[in-house]
Amino acid sequence: MPILETKNLSKSFGGLKALNNVSIEIDESTLTLIIGPNGSGKSTFINVVSGFIPADSGRVIFDGKDITNKPPNEIYNYGIVRTFQTPQPLKEMTVLENLLIAERHIGESVLNALNYKKWLKMEEELVEKAFKILKFLKIDHLWDRKAGQLSGGQMKLLEIGRALMTNPKLIIMDEPIAGVAPGLAHEIFNHLIKLKERGITLLIVEHRLDIVLKYIDHLYVMFEGEVIAEGRGEKEIEKVLNDPKVLEVYVGD
Numbered sequence: 001m002p003i004l005e006t007k008n009l010s011k012s013f014g015g016l017k018a019l020n021n022v023s024i025e026i027d028e029s030t031l032t033l034i035i036g037p038n039g040s041g042k043s044t045f046i047n048v049v050s051g052f053i054p055a056d057s058g059r060v061i062f063d064g065k066d067i068t069n070k071p072p073n074e075i076y077n078y079g080i081v082r083t084f085q086t087p088q089p090l091k092e093m094t095v096l097e098n099l100l101i102a103e104r105h106i107g108e109s110v111l112n113a114l115n116y117k118k119w120l121k122m123e124e125e126l127v128e129k130a131f132k133i134l135k136f137l138k139i140d141h142l143w144d145r146k147a148g149q150l151s152g153g154q155m156k157l158l159e160i161g162r163a164l165m166t167n168p169k170l171i172i173m174d175e176p177i178a179g180v181a182p183g184l185a186h187e188i189f190n191h192l193i194k195l196k197e198r199g200i201t202l203l204i205v206e207h208r209l210d211i212v213l214k215y216i217d218h219l220y221v222m223f224e225g226e227v228i229a230e231g232r233g234e235k236e237i238e239k240v241l242n243d244p245k246v247l248e249v250y251v252g253d
């Protein structure tokens with residue numbers, strides 16, 4: 001059973017069909033890539049799945065539950081987290097603080113906050129968890145650096161760290177390596193592969209196919225709001241990339 005499934009998802013902006021009957025299936029613990037020329041509907045698709053934009057019609061099923069058009073915070077509670085093309089850390093806060101505020105339970109209960117000892121223990125556990133994640137991403141040495149002082153690549157890693165604080169089942173990423181130098185881009189994908197091995201599912205929109213191709217399990221190609229090709233595994237993915245329909249949409253892109 002796929003962990004994420006969309007059925008005939010459609011969304012128009014005025015007269016423009018940004019999504020036209022998009023149906024996809026994503027298996028658990030896999031890395032799926034969506035590509036397509038500018039304006040093909042990729043961002044709209046992930047915005048609808050993560051609840052930022054309502055669909056006009058169609059369904060989104062996650063982990064067996066219908067989550068269509070639920071608000072982002074509810075979708076987040078199901079275990080879906082998304083990262084943005086432009087990372088959005090709080091620039092005046094440190095790397096560690098940015099992780100701490102990303103965790104979903106913080107400040108959850110006023111009663112817990114009033115119980116000082118319990119609160120302190122929760123804080124300690126949270127800091128421990130944040131450091132584990134920073135170590136995993138190899139940015140623990142930057143823990144007290146203000147987020148605004150990080151390089152573009154480090155900010156992308158921080159964005160992944162913030163996502164991991166929420167114990168996600170599915171991470172949806174919008175261009176996780178845009179503007180990142182190749183060395184660090186490969187490093188980021190090596191981290192993502194390890195997350196996949198730990199059972200996290202990854203859905204990624206990214207233009208830099210040359211870098212990401214060797215890491216992906218499943219590929220979707222979108223054009224003008226529709227899925228025009230799809231393939232799982234090395235052989236099928238190669239076929240997709242040589243599909244005349246796919247080659248045609250990339251001419252002049």
Ligand SMILES: Nc1ncnc2c1ncn2[C@@H]1O[C@H](COP(=O)(O)OP(=O)(O)OP(=O)(O)O)[C@@H](O)[C@H]1O
Binds near residue numbers: 013036039040043
């Ligand atoms: N809020 C909006 N209002 C009106 N039109 C929109 C809106 N968001 C997207 N569109 C239009 O919907 C179409 C799909 O856009 P979308 O951003 O989803 O494409 P994309 O594949 O993510 O493109 P890119 O690779 O450039 O990010 C485009 O024609 C875009 O102009």
